[in-house]
Amino acid sequence: MSKNMSVAVYPGCSLNGSSREYMESLRAVLNALEIPVNEVDDWNCCGASAAHNIDQDMAVALPSRILAQTAKDGYSNLLVPCAACYNRLKHVQQEIKTSPEIRQKASVLLNQEINTPDTIVNILEYLQSTVMPRLEGKTLKPVSKKVACYYGCLLVRPKGISDEKQIEDPQGMDQIMASLGAEPVSWAFKTECCGAGFSVSNTTTVARLSSEILIDAADRGAEAIIVACPMCHSNLDMRRREIEKYSGRKFDIPVLYITQAIGLALGIPAKKLGLQRHFVPVKI
Amino acid sequence: MSHHSETSNSFTKKLAASTGVEINRCYQCGKCSAGCPMSVEMDMPPSLVIRHLQTNDEKLVQKAVQSHAIWLCLSCETCLCRCPMEIETAKVMDYLREEALRTNQVNPKARKIVAFHKSFLSSVKNNGRLFEIGLVLKYKLASGDLLKDMVLAPSMFLKGKLHLWPERVKTKIKLHKGSNTVH
Numbered sequence: 001m002s003k004n005m006s007v008a009v010y011p012g013c014s015l016n017g018s019s020r021e022y023m024e025s026l027r028a029v030l031n032a033l034e035i036p037v038n039e040v041d042d043w044n045c046c047g048a049s050a051a052h053n054i055d056q057d058m059a060v061a062l063p064s065r066i067l068a069q070t071a072k073d074g075y076s077n078l079l080v081p082c083a084a085c086y087n088r089l090k091h092v093q094q095e096i097k098t099s100p101e102i103r104q105k106a107s108v109l110l111n112q113e114i115n116t117p118d119t120i121v122n123i124l125e126y127l128q129s130t131v132m133p134r135l136e137g138k139t140l141k142p143v144s145k146k147v148a149c150y151y152g153c154l155l156v157r158p159k160g161i162s163d164e165k166q167i168e169d170p171q172g173m174d175q176i177m178a179s180l181g182a183e184p185v186s187w188a189f190k191t192e193c194c195g196a197g198f199s200v201s202n203t204t205t206v207a208r209l210s211s212e213i214l215i216d217a218a219d220r221g222a223e224a225i226i227v228a229c230p231m232c233h234s235n236l237d238m239r240r241r242e243i244e245k246y247s248g249r250k251f252d253i254p255v256l257y258i259t260q261a262i263g264l265a266l267g268i269p270a271k272k273l274g275l276q277r278h279f280v281p282v283k284i
Numbered sequence: 285m286s287h288h289s290e291t292s293n294s295f296t297k298k299l300a301a302s303t304g305v306e307i308n309r310c311y312q313c314g315k316c317s318a319g320c321p322m323s324v325e326m327d328m329p330p331s332l333v334i335r336h337l338q339t340n341d342e343k344l345v346q347k348a349v350q351s352h353a354i355w356l357c358l359s360c361e362t363c364l365c366r367c368p369m370e371i372e373t374a375k376v377m378d379y380l381r382e383e384a385l386r387t388n389q390v391n392p393k394a395r396k397i398v399a400f401h402k403s404f405l406s407s408v409k410n411n412g413r414l415f416e417i418g419l420v421l422k423y424k425l426a427s428g429d430l431l432k433d434m435v436l437a438p439s440m441f442l443k444g445k446l447h448l449w450p451e452r453v454k455t456k457i458k459l460h461k462g463s464n465t466v467h
Contacts, residue, residue: 013414018445044412044453049359050404052378054385058405059378061459087361109459153360160370167365193321193360200423200432201400205356209321238436277443 007126008075008117010040010066012085013048018238019082019230021274025259026081026123028272032263033134040070040078046085049197057109063092064106064114071115078117079126081259083155083229084196086122093120094161122155123228123258124172125163131262132176140265142181147261148222149173149184150213152232153193167191173258177226180265185220189213194235203239207246210235214243214251224282225255233257237279254282294340303379309369310334316363316373326353327391330363330373337376349387354380355394399426412453416446 015023030037047055047062066089070078080086093116096103106114121129151173156164164170168191174184192213195206214236217225227233236243237255244250255278263273264284275282290296290308300306310331317329328336328351336344348354357377364372384390390398403422407415420437424430440446 013416016413016451017416017447018440020445042454044457045408045414047408048404048414050401050408052359053381054398054401055405056378056382057459057461058408061457062408065457109461110457111460153358153362157361157365159361159365191362191365193358193362196358196360197400198358198397200420201396201427202356205322205325238440277445279439279443 006036006038006075007077007079007121007130008038008040008070008073009079009081010043010046010070010085010089012043012080012082013045014082014084014230014234019233021277022081022230022233022257022259024272024274025257025263025268028268029131029259029263029266032266032268033131035130035134038075040066040075041073043069046088048084048088052088057105059088060092060095060102060106061109063089064096065110065112067093067096067116068110068112068114070117076118078120079123080120081123081126081228083122083152084231086120087154087157089120090161091158094158122162124151124155124170124176127176127258127262128172132179135179135262135266138266140180141267143177143261143265145182145223146185146221147177147182148187148217148220148225149177149190150217150225150227150232150236151191152227152229153191153196155228156191173226173228176258177261180261182261185217185222187216187220187222189216194232196231196235199231199235199239203242204246206235206239207242210239211243211247211249214253215247215249218249218251218253222253224261225253226258226261227255228258240280252280254278254280256282290340295337295345296340299337299376299379303372303375305372305375305379307334307337307371307376310338310371311369313368315366315368316371319362319366320357321360321362322353322356322358326356327351328353330357330377333380334371334373334376346389349380349384350389350391352391352393354384355391355397396427396429399423402426407450409457411450412457413451415450417448418450 052059156170195209198205260273314331317331323329333348336348359374407419
Protein backbone atom coordinates (compact mmCIF):
# COMPACT_ATOMS: atom_id res chain seq x y z
CA MET A 1 0.00 0.00 0.00
CA SER A 2 1.59 3.30 -1.04
CA LYS A 3 1.56 6.05 1.53
CA ASN A 4 -0.98 8.27 -0.17
CA MET A 5 -3.41 5.33 -0.40
CA SER A 6 -3.06 4.47 3.26
CA VAL A 7 -4.83 6.22 6.07
CA ALA A 8 -3.37 8.46 8.74
CA VAL A 9 -4.92 8.41 12.22
CA TYR A 10 -5.44 11.51 14.34
CA PRO A 11 -5.82 10.24 17.93
CA GLY A 12 -6.43 13.59 19.64
CA CYS A 13 -5.94 14.37 23.33
CA SER A 14 -8.65 12.15 24.82
CA LEU A 15 -7.46 9.01 23.05
CA ASN A 16 -4.00 9.80 24.32
CA GLY A 17 -5.16 10.27 27.93
CA SER A 18 -8.47 9.85 29.70
CA SER A 19 -9.91 7.63 26.93
CA ARG A 20 -6.75 5.79 26.00
CA GLU A 21 -8.59 2.45 25.87
CA TYR A 22 -10.34 3.67 22.70
CA MET A 23 -6.97 4.02 20.92
CA GLU A 24 -5.60 0.85 22.56
CA SER A 25 -8.54 -1.18 21.29
CA LEU A 26 -8.37 0.38 17.81
CA ARG A 27 -4.66 -0.46 17.62
CA ALA A 28 -5.26 -4.00 18.89
CA VAL A 29 -7.94 -4.64 16.25
CA LEU A 30 -5.87 -3.17 13.42
CA ASN A 31 -2.80 -5.13 14.53
CA ALA A 32 -4.81 -8.35 14.61
CA LEU A 33 -5.91 -7.68 11.03
CA GLU A 34 -2.41 -6.56 9.97
CA ILE A 35 -3.54 -3.07 9.02
CA PRO A 36 -0.76 -0.50 9.62
CA VAL A 37 -1.44 2.41 12.00
CA ASN A 38 0.18 5.72 11.03
CA GLU A 39 -0.29 8.56 13.50
CA VAL A 40 -0.31 12.12 12.17
CA ASP A 41 3.18 13.50 12.80
CA ASP A 42 3.52 15.86 15.79
CA TRP A 43 -0.24 16.35 16.06
CA ASN A 44 -1.81 19.04 18.22
CA CYS A 45 -5.15 19.45 20.03
CA CYS A 46 -8.12 20.30 17.75
CA GLY A 47 -9.32 22.95 20.21
CA ALA A 48 -12.41 20.92 21.14
CA SER A 49 -15.44 22.86 22.39
CA ALA A 50 -13.33 25.55 24.06
CA ALA A 51 -11.81 27.03 20.91
CA HIS A 52 -15.00 27.52 18.92
CA ASN A 53 -16.80 28.73 22.05
CA ILE A 54 -14.46 31.58 22.88
CA ASP A 55 -11.71 32.02 20.29
CA GLN A 56 -12.52 31.84 16.59
CA ASP A 57 -8.86 32.22 15.57
CA MET A 58 -7.86 29.14 17.57
CA ALA A 59 -10.96 27.34 16.27
CA VAL A 60 -9.63 27.71 12.71
CA ALA A 61 -5.89 27.51 13.36
CA LEU A 62 -5.69 24.35 15.50
CA PRO A 63 -7.62 22.03 13.13
CA SER A 64 -5.87 23.63 10.13
CA ARG A 65 -2.48 22.67 11.52
CA ILE A 66 -3.63 19.07 11.96
CA LEU A 67 -4.87 18.94 8.36
CA ALA A 68 -1.62 20.48 7.13
CA GLN A 69 0.46 17.98 9.16
CA THR A 70 -1.53 15.16 7.57
CA ALA A 71 -1.23 16.49 4.02
CA LYS A 72 2.52 17.23 4.31
CA ASP A 73 3.25 13.52 4.69
CA GLY A 74 1.25 12.68 1.58
CA TYR A 75 -1.82 11.13 3.19
CA SER A 76 -5.05 11.72 1.31
CA ASN A 77 -7.27 10.07 3.93
CA LEU A 78 -7.53 10.94 7.60
CA LEU A 79 -9.24 8.73 10.18
CA VAL A 80 -10.51 10.60 13.24
CA PRO A 81 -11.87 8.12 15.82
CA CYS A 82 -12.94 10.82 18.33
CA ALA A 83 -16.38 12.06 17.33
CA ALA A 84 -15.72 15.54 18.71
CA CYS A 85 -12.39 15.97 16.90
CA TYR A 86 -14.04 14.55 13.76
CA ASN A 87 -16.77 17.17 13.90
CA ARG A 88 -14.29 20.05 14.37
CA LEU A 89 -11.95 18.83 11.63
CA LYS A 90 -14.85 18.31 9.19
CA HIS A 91 -16.11 21.84 9.85
CA VAL A 92 -12.71 23.43 9.27
CA GLN A 93 -11.85 21.23 6.28
CA GLN A 94 -15.10 22.35 4.64
CA GLU A 95 -14.32 25.99 5.44
CA ILE A 96 -10.82 25.96 4.01
CA LYS A 97 -11.99 24.00 0.94
CA THR A 98 -14.80 26.41 0.15
CA SER A 99 -13.56 29.76 1.43
CA PRO A 100 -10.27 31.23 0.16
CA GLU A 101 -10.55 33.85 2.94
CA ILE A 102 -10.61 31.23 5.70
CA ARG A 103 -7.70 29.33 4.11
CA GLN A 104 -5.79 32.59 3.94
CA LYS A 105 -6.69 33.37 7.55
CA ALA A 106 -5.41 29.97 8.71
CA SER A 107 -2.27 30.37 6.64
CA VAL A 108 -1.53 33.81 8.13
CA LEU A 109 -2.29 32.69 11.70
CA LEU A 110 0.03 29.70 11.44
CA ASN A 111 2.53 31.32 9.09
CA GLN A 112 2.53 28.28 6.81
CA GLU A 113 0.82 26.91 3.74
CA ILE A 114 -2.42 25.07 4.55
CA ASN A 115 -3.27 21.89 2.68
CA THR A 116 -5.82 19.30 3.61
CA PRO A 117 -6.22 15.57 3.00
CA ASP A 118 -9.04 14.84 0.52
CA THR A 119 -11.21 12.91 2.93
CA ILE A 120 -11.78 12.73 6.66
CA VAL A 121 -13.56 9.60 7.86
CA ASN A 122 -15.15 8.83 11.19
CA ILE A 123 -14.70 5.50 12.94
CA LEU A 124 -17.92 3.94 11.58
CA GLU A 125 -17.08 4.79 7.97
CA TYR A 126 -13.59 3.37 8.47
CA LEU A 127 -14.76 0.18 10.17
CA GLN A 128 -17.34 -0.44 7.45
CA SER A 129 -15.02 0.22 4.52
CA THR A 130 -11.80 -1.33 5.80
CA VAL A 131 -12.20 -3.44 8.93
CA MET A 132 -15.49 -5.32 8.54
CA PRO A 133 -14.64 -6.79 5.08
CA ARG A 134 -11.51 -8.34 6.63
CA LEU A 135 -13.57 -10.10 9.30
CA GLU A 136 -15.35 -12.18 6.66
CA GLY A 137 -14.27 -15.80 6.88
CA LYS A 138 -12.76 -15.33 10.34
CA THR A 139 -14.11 -17.35 13.25
CA LEU A 140 -15.62 -14.80 15.61
CA LYS A 141 -16.58 -15.17 19.24
CA PRO A 142 -20.16 -13.85 19.04
CA VAL A 143 -21.05 -10.90 21.28
CA SER A 144 -24.38 -12.44 22.28
CA LYS A 145 -25.80 -9.46 24.11
CA LYS A 146 -28.60 -6.98 23.67
CA VAL A 147 -26.87 -3.68 22.96
CA ALA A 148 -27.93 -0.05 22.66
CA CYS A 149 -25.90 1.55 19.87
CA TYR A 150 -25.31 5.10 21.04
CA TYR A 151 -23.90 7.34 18.31
CA GLY A 152 -24.03 10.55 20.30
CA CYS A 153 -24.50 13.96 18.77
CA LEU A 154 -21.27 14.68 16.92
CA LEU A 155 -20.40 11.39 15.19
CA VAL A 156 -22.83 11.68 12.29
CA ARG A 157 -22.86 15.50 12.10
CA PRO A 158 -22.39 18.25 10.84
CA LYS A 159 -25.45 18.01 8.63
CA GLY A 160 -24.59 18.78 5.04
CA ILE A 161 -20.89 18.01 5.59
CA SER A 162 -21.00 14.51 7.08
CA ASP A 163 -21.78 11.72 4.60
CA GLU A 164 -24.40 10.19 6.89
CA LYS A 165 -27.76 9.97 5.11
CA GLN A 166 -29.94 9.04 8.07
CA ILE A 167 -28.84 11.75 10.41
CA GLU A 168 -31.58 11.11 13.00
CA ASP A 169 -31.50 7.32 12.74
CA PRO A 170 -28.01 6.18 11.71
CA GLN A 171 -27.55 2.45 11.16
CA GLY A 172 -23.79 1.84 10.81
CA MET A 173 -23.08 0.84 14.39
CA ASP A 174 -26.23 -1.30 14.58
CA GLN A 175 -25.11 -3.18 11.44
CA ILE A 176 -21.60 -3.75 12.77
CA MET A 177 -22.90 -5.01 16.14
CA ALA A 178 -25.46 -7.28 14.46
CA SER A 179 -22.71 -8.82 12.33
CA LEU A 180 -20.77 -9.56 15.54
CA GLY A 181 -23.75 -11.55 16.83
CA ALA A 182 -25.26 -8.89 19.08
CA GLU A 183 -28.89 -7.84 19.15
CA PRO A 184 -29.22 -4.06 18.77
CA VAL A 185 -32.28 -2.74 20.64
CA SER A 186 -34.72 -0.18 19.21
CA TRP A 187 -34.48 2.93 21.30
CA ALA A 188 -34.96 6.69 21.15
CA PHE A 189 -31.63 8.18 22.25
CA LYS A 190 -29.23 7.18 19.45
CA THR A 191 -28.09 10.72 18.67
CA GLU A 192 -29.08 12.66 21.80
CA CYS A 193 -26.32 14.68 23.47
CA CYS A 194 -24.77 13.33 26.71
CA GLY A 195 -23.66 16.75 27.96
CA ALA A 196 -20.31 16.49 26.19
CA GLY A 197 -17.73 19.01 27.38
CA PHE A 198 -19.74 20.07 30.45
CA SER A 199 -18.41 17.08 32.41
CA VAL A 200 -16.38 19.33 34.73
CA SER A 201 -17.95 22.79 34.49
CA ASN A 202 -21.63 21.77 34.59
CA THR A 203 -21.74 18.23 35.95
CA THR A 204 -25.43 18.40 36.92
CA THR A 205 -26.38 18.88 33.28
CA VAL A 206 -24.27 15.89 32.28
CA ALA A 207 -26.00 13.84 34.99
CA ARG A 208 -29.42 14.90 33.68
CA LEU A 209 -28.73 14.23 29.99
CA SER A 210 -26.78 11.03 30.56
CA SER A 211 -29.48 9.75 32.96
CA GLU A 212 -32.08 10.03 30.20
CA ILE A 213 -29.85 8.03 27.87
CA LEU A 214 -29.12 5.30 30.42
CA ILE A 215 -32.74 5.03 31.55
CA ASP A 216 -33.98 4.49 27.99
CA ALA A 217 -31.21 1.97 27.23
CA ALA A 218 -32.04 0.08 30.45
CA ASP A 219 -35.79 0.15 29.82
CA ARG A 220 -35.28 -1.26 26.30
CA GLY A 221 -33.38 -4.19 27.84
CA ALA A 222 -29.86 -3.26 26.75
CA GLU A 223 -27.08 -5.24 28.47
CA ALA A 224 -24.38 -2.91 27.15
CA ILE A 225 -24.12 0.49 25.54
CA ILE A 226 -21.82 0.77 22.52
CA VAL A 227 -20.18 4.12 21.81
CA ALA A 228 -17.67 5.71 19.44
CA CYS A 229 -16.91 8.97 21.25
CA PRO A 230 -14.66 9.57 24.27
CA MET A 231 -17.01 12.16 25.73
CA CYS A 232 -20.02 9.84 25.48
CA HIS A 233 -17.93 7.15 27.13
CA SER A 234 -16.58 9.22 29.98
CA ASN A 235 -19.96 10.79 30.72
CA LEU A 236 -21.80 7.44 30.77
CA ASP A 237 -19.00 5.49 32.49
CA MET A 238 -16.90 7.82 34.65
CA ARG A 239 -19.90 9.93 35.66
CA ARG A 240 -22.03 6.88 36.60
CA ARG A 241 -22.02 7.86 40.29
CA GLU A 242 -23.48 11.29 39.45
CA ILE A 243 -26.01 9.72 37.04
CA GLU A 244 -27.23 7.31 39.72
CA LYS A 245 -27.49 10.11 42.26
CA TYR A 246 -29.45 12.28 39.83
CA SER A 247 -31.83 9.57 38.61
CA GLY A 248 -32.20 7.64 41.86
CA ARG A 249 -31.66 4.41 39.91
CA LYS A 250 -28.81 1.90 39.84
CA PHE A 251 -27.42 0.76 36.50
CA ASP A 252 -24.85 -1.98 35.99
CA ILE A 253 -24.85 -1.56 32.19
CA PRO A 254 -21.25 -1.30 30.94
CA VAL A 255 -20.23 1.10 28.17
CA LEU A 256 -17.95 -0.28 25.46
CA TYR A 257 -16.24 1.36 22.53
CA ILE A 258 -17.21 -0.23 19.22
CA THR A 259 -13.52 -1.12 18.75
CA GLN A 260 -13.55 -3.00 22.09
CA ALA A 261 -16.60 -4.98 20.96
CA ILE A 262 -14.88 -5.93 17.69
CA GLY A 263 -11.74 -6.84 19.65
CA LEU A 264 -13.71 -9.16 21.94
CA ALA A 265 -15.27 -10.85 18.90
CA LEU A 266 -11.77 -11.37 17.50
CA GLY A 267 -10.74 -13.02 20.78
CA ILE A 268 -8.30 -10.25 21.76
CA PRO A 269 -7.64 -10.36 25.56
CA ALA A 270 -9.65 -7.83 27.60
CA LYS A 271 -6.52 -6.18 28.96
CA LYS A 272 -5.22 -5.39 25.47
CA LEU A 273 -8.55 -3.68 24.81
CA GLY A 274 -8.23 -1.58 27.96
CA LEU A 275 -11.43 -2.91 29.55
CA GLN A 276 -9.80 -2.73 33.00
CA ARG A 277 -9.72 1.06 32.68
CA HIS A 278 -13.52 1.40 32.82
CA PHE A 279 -15.31 2.54 35.97
CA VAL A 280 -18.34 0.34 35.33
CA PRO A 281 -17.00 -3.23 35.25
CA VAL A 282 -17.33 -5.13 31.98
CA LYS A 283 -18.28 -8.72 32.74
CA ILE A 284 -17.54 -10.94 29.78
CA MET B 285 -41.69 43.29 19.23
CA SER B 286 -40.13 46.19 17.32
CA HIS B 287 -38.54 45.81 13.92
CA HIS B 288 -35.67 47.80 12.54
CA SER B 289 -35.14 47.82 8.82
CA GLU B 290 -31.85 46.37 7.77
CA THR B 291 -28.90 48.68 7.16
CA SER B 292 -25.36 47.74 6.19
CA ASN B 293 -24.44 48.23 9.82
CA SER B 294 -27.22 46.10 11.31
CA PHE B 295 -26.51 43.10 13.50
CA THR B 296 -27.87 40.49 11.09
CA LYS B 297 -25.60 41.83 8.32
CA LYS B 298 -22.50 41.67 10.56
CA LEU B 299 -23.45 38.18 11.68
CA ALA B 300 -23.87 37.00 8.08
CA ALA B 301 -20.60 38.59 7.00
CA SER B 302 -18.68 36.89 9.80
CA THR B 303 -20.35 33.46 9.91
CA GLY B 304 -22.18 33.09 6.59
CA VAL B 305 -25.39 32.38 8.52
CA GLU B 306 -28.49 34.27 7.38
CA ILE B 307 -30.94 34.23 10.25
CA ASN B 308 -33.48 36.30 8.33
CA ARG B 309 -34.51 32.98 6.78
CA CYS B 310 -35.84 31.73 10.13
CA TYR B 311 -39.66 31.62 10.23
CA GLN B 312 -39.88 30.70 13.90
CA CYS B 313 -41.22 27.16 13.64
CA GLY B 314 -39.58 26.39 16.98
CA LYS B 315 -38.17 22.97 16.06
CA CYS B 316 -34.74 24.00 17.36
CA SER B 317 -36.17 24.85 20.76
CA ALA B 318 -38.24 21.65 20.84
CA GLY B 319 -35.25 19.45 20.07
CA CYS B 320 -32.59 21.34 22.04
CA PRO B 321 -31.44 19.22 25.02
CA MET B 322 -30.56 22.42 26.88
CA SER B 323 -33.79 24.44 26.32
CA VAL B 324 -35.17 23.47 29.72
CA GLU B 325 -32.20 25.11 31.45
CA MET B 326 -32.03 28.19 29.22
CA ASP B 327 -33.31 31.68 30.04
CA MET B 328 -34.36 31.99 26.38
CA PRO B 329 -34.69 29.04 24.01
CA PRO B 330 -32.68 29.04 20.73
CA SER B 331 -35.59 30.21 18.55
CA LEU B 332 -36.07 33.23 20.82
CA VAL B 333 -32.35 34.05 20.68
CA ILE B 334 -32.69 34.04 16.87
CA ARG B 335 -35.90 36.11 17.06
CA HIS B 336 -34.19 38.77 19.18
CA LEU B 337 -31.35 39.01 16.68
CA GLN B 338 -33.71 39.16 13.69
CA THR B 339 -35.24 42.43 14.93
CA ASN B 340 -31.87 44.22 14.79
CA ASP B 341 -33.17 46.13 17.81
CA GLU B 342 -30.13 47.06 19.84
CA LYS B 343 -31.75 46.25 23.20
CA LEU B 344 -33.02 42.85 22.09
CA VAL B 345 -29.70 41.94 20.49
CA GLN B 346 -28.00 42.90 23.74
CA LYS B 347 -30.42 40.70 25.68
CA ALA B 348 -29.34 37.73 23.56
CA VAL B 349 -25.65 38.55 23.98
CA GLN B 350 -26.13 38.79 27.75
CA SER B 351 -28.17 35.59 28.03
CA HIS B 352 -27.16 32.47 29.93
CA ALA B 353 -28.56 30.44 27.02
CA ILE B 354 -25.68 31.13 24.62
CA TRP B 355 -23.25 29.57 27.11
CA LEU B 356 -25.46 26.55 27.77
CA CYS B 357 -25.53 25.62 24.07
CA LEU B 358 -23.50 22.41 23.72
CA SER B 359 -23.11 22.72 19.93
CA CYS B 360 -24.67 19.27 19.52
CA GLU B 361 -26.23 20.63 16.29
CA THR B 362 -29.60 18.94 16.82
CA CYS B 363 -31.15 22.31 15.92
CA LEU B 364 -29.45 22.31 12.51
CA CYS B 365 -30.45 18.68 11.85
CA ARG B 366 -34.10 19.58 12.33
CA CYS B 367 -34.20 23.12 10.92
CA PRO B 368 -36.31 23.30 7.74
CA MET B 369 -34.24 26.31 6.63
CA GLU B 370 -30.90 24.68 7.61
CA ILE B 371 -29.84 27.59 9.79
CA GLU B 372 -26.57 26.91 11.58
CA THR B 373 -27.65 28.04 15.02
CA ALA B 374 -24.54 26.64 16.74
CA LYS B 375 -22.39 28.99 14.62
CA VAL B 376 -24.61 31.89 15.71
CA MET B 377 -24.03 30.87 19.34
CA ASP B 378 -20.24 30.87 18.77
CA TYR B 379 -20.48 34.39 17.36
CA LEU B 380 -22.61 35.60 20.29
CA ARG B 381 -20.25 34.06 22.86
CA GLU B 382 -17.26 35.81 21.38
CA GLU B 383 -19.26 39.04 21.20
CA ALA B 384 -20.19 38.68 24.90
CA LEU B 385 -16.55 38.16 25.85
CA ARG B 386 -15.29 40.98 23.61
CA THR B 387 -17.78 43.49 25.01
CA ASN B 388 -17.56 42.22 28.57
CA GLN B 389 -21.19 41.14 28.77
CA VAL B 390 -20.82 37.52 29.85
CA ASN B 391 -23.82 36.34 31.86
CA PRO B 392 -22.67 35.88 35.50
CA LYS B 393 -24.24 32.41 35.65
CA ALA B 394 -21.84 31.27 32.92
CA ARG B 395 -18.75 31.97 35.05
CA LYS B 396 -17.73 28.33 35.55
CA ILE B 397 -18.33 27.37 31.93
CA VAL B 398 -16.20 30.27 30.71
CA ALA B 399 -13.51 29.48 33.30
CA PHE B 400 -13.36 25.93 31.94
CA HIS B 401 -13.05 27.02 28.30
CA LYS B 402 -10.31 29.51 29.19
CA SER B 403 -8.39 26.97 31.27
CA PHE B 404 -8.67 24.45 28.45
CA LEU B 405 -7.32 26.84 25.82
CA SER B 406 -4.56 28.04 28.08
CA SER B 407 -3.38 24.43 28.51
CA VAL B 408 -3.48 23.92 24.74
CA LYS B 409 -1.63 27.21 24.12
CA ASN B 410 1.14 26.11 26.51
CA ASN B 411 1.61 22.59 25.24
CA GLY B 412 -0.09 22.25 21.86
CA ARG B 413 -1.98 19.35 23.42
CA LEU B 414 -4.33 19.14 26.35
CA PHE B 415 -2.71 18.42 29.72
CA GLU B 416 -5.64 17.22 31.79
CA ILE B 417 -4.20 17.68 35.29
CA GLY B 418 -3.01 21.17 34.35
CA LEU B 419 -6.46 21.96 32.97
CA VAL B 420 -8.24 20.86 36.13
CA LEU B 421 -5.86 22.80 38.41
CA LYS B 422 -6.27 25.96 36.33
CA TYR B 423 -10.03 25.48 36.30
CA LYS B 424 -10.18 25.03 40.09
CA LEU B 425 -8.26 28.24 40.67
CA ALA B 426 -10.30 30.20 38.12
CA SER B 427 -13.70 28.90 39.25
CA GLY B 428 -13.03 28.59 42.98
CA ASP B 429 -14.44 25.07 42.74
CA LEU B 430 -11.48 23.64 44.66
CA LEU B 431 -12.97 20.35 45.86
CA LYS B 432 -14.35 19.34 42.46
CA ASP B 433 -13.74 15.67 41.58
CA MET B 434 -11.39 14.96 44.50
CA VAL B 435 -12.66 11.37 44.48
CA LEU B 436 -12.66 10.87 40.72
CA ALA B 437 -9.13 12.07 39.94
CA PRO B 438 -7.20 9.45 41.98
CA SER B 439 -9.28 6.64 40.43
CA MET B 440 -8.61 8.03 36.98
CA PHE B 441 -4.93 8.08 37.75
CA LEU B 442 -4.97 4.49 38.99
CA LYS B 443 -6.72 3.42 35.79
CA GLY B 444 -3.96 5.01 33.75
CA LYS B 445 -6.18 7.79 32.42
CA LEU B 446 -4.09 10.78 33.55
CA HIS B 447 -0.62 11.86 32.47
CA LEU B 448 1.51 13.33 35.27
CA TRP B 449 3.45 15.50 32.83
CA PRO B 450 2.29 17.35 29.75
CA GLU B 451 3.06 16.04 26.27
CA ARG B 452 4.10 18.82 23.96
CA VAL B 453 4.21 19.43 20.23
CA LYS B 454 7.76 19.89 18.95
CA THR B 455 7.37 23.51 17.94
CA LYS B 456 5.17 25.68 20.10
CA ILE B 457 2.09 26.87 18.19
CA LYS B 458 2.13 30.65 18.12
CA LEU B 459 -0.65 32.46 16.30
CA HIS B 460 0.42 35.37 14.13
CA LYS B 461 -2.28 37.92 14.82
CA GLY B 462 -2.74 41.52 13.85
CA SER B 463 -2.08 40.98 10.16
CA ASN B 464 -4.79 40.64 7.52
CA THR B 465 -7.04 38.24 9.40
CA VAL B 466 -10.70 38.07 8.47
CA HIS B 467 -13.21 39.23 11.04
